[in-house]
Amino acid sequence: MPDGQKSAAVSVAAADRQLYLDGITVSFDGFKALNDLSLVVAKGELRSIIGPNGAGKTTMMDVVTGKTRPDTGKAFFAGQVDLTKLDEAAIATLGIGRKFQKPTVFENLSVFENLELALSGPRGAWATLLSKLTATQAERIDAMLERIGLGERRFVLAGALSHGQKQWLEIGMLLMQDPQLLLLDEPVAGMTDHETEETAKLVLSLAGRHTVVVVEHDMEFVRALGARVTVLHEGSVLAEGSIDHVQNDPRVVEVYLGR
Numbered sequence: 001m002p003d004g005q006k007s008a009a010v011s012v013a014a015a016d017r018q019l020y021l022d023g024i025t026v027s028f029d030g031f032k033a034l035n036d037l038s039l040v041v042a043k044g045e046l047r048s049i050i051g052p053n054g055a056g057k058t059t060m061m062d063v064v065t066g067k068t069r070p071d072t073g074k075a076f077f078a079g080q081v082d083l084t085k086l087d088e089a090a091i092a093t094l095g096i097g098r099k100f101q102k103p104t105v106f107e108n109l110s111v112f113e114n115l116e117l118a119l120s121g122p123r124g125a126w127a128t129l130l131s132k133l134t135a136t137q138a139e140r141i142d143a144m145l146e147r148i149g150l151g152e153r154r155f156v157l158a159g160a161l162s163h164g165q166k167q168w169l170e171i172g173m174l175l176m177q178d179p180q181l182l183l184l185d186e187p188v189a190g191m192t193d194h195e196t197e198e199t200a201k202l203v204l205s206l207a208g209r210h211t212v213v214v215v216e217h218d219m220e221f222v223r224a225l226g227a228r229v230t231v232l233h234e235g236s237v238l239a240e241g242s243i244d245h246v247q248n249d250p251r252v253v254e255v256y257l258g259r
Contacts, residue, residue, distance in 0.1 A: 017079050018043040018181055018211040019064065024073035026059050026235075033059040034070065035235035043180075046207035048222045049215045050246075051232035052256045057215045060232070061183050065098050066091040078180065097179035101186040103166040105173070107159030111150050114158050114169055115141045118176035140176070147205070148172040149198060164188075164195030168202065175206075182206065184214045188221045200224040219247075219257075231256065 062068035
């Protein structure tokens, strides 16, 4: 592991680490998608991950969520759970939520019903919709509708929402499950400028209550978040620091920003 990665990994006390990737390597037909990747994210932190296509950003999230098993290395969650020993279902129950780039909502159900389904837990989807909400559950949904800016669209079918509103709804569905760690994959891709601004406000409101890792290409959005930035390149950490720090790093300019 390069010295920079080592220092970053040890700078956060073990008890305060929400996510710690230690020497993760993933190979596909001889190509190393991740190459001895080490990364630490503190509890309650908002972190931005950037890098060129093929840098390993998606594979990193696949490892964290159990979709991909690494060749070597470990991925510790909440300081002690090694995610590489668990499958996707078991990892989801730990409190890790992932939002993919393309929103996946139930388009034939209302916004309210989508959030209601997110509360289903072990009862299952249809059992949830057929049962009566408790006052506490209804209040939680109402609060989430306001939080994601869809209070006035609660009875609108999800399929009638704009692209950005669908993204907010899916984030709201994940939040209904109260995840400790939230992984957001290019949350503002395809959004209007106004939607991008509103999404930045929403993501910023999550920090502290949740640990949030955002993978994004939109540098203006990354700057608006004002979070610590990790730059991946060829499966490893190339640089890390403030947005100004990484944008002025000659190596980052050469492999990513200068393109």
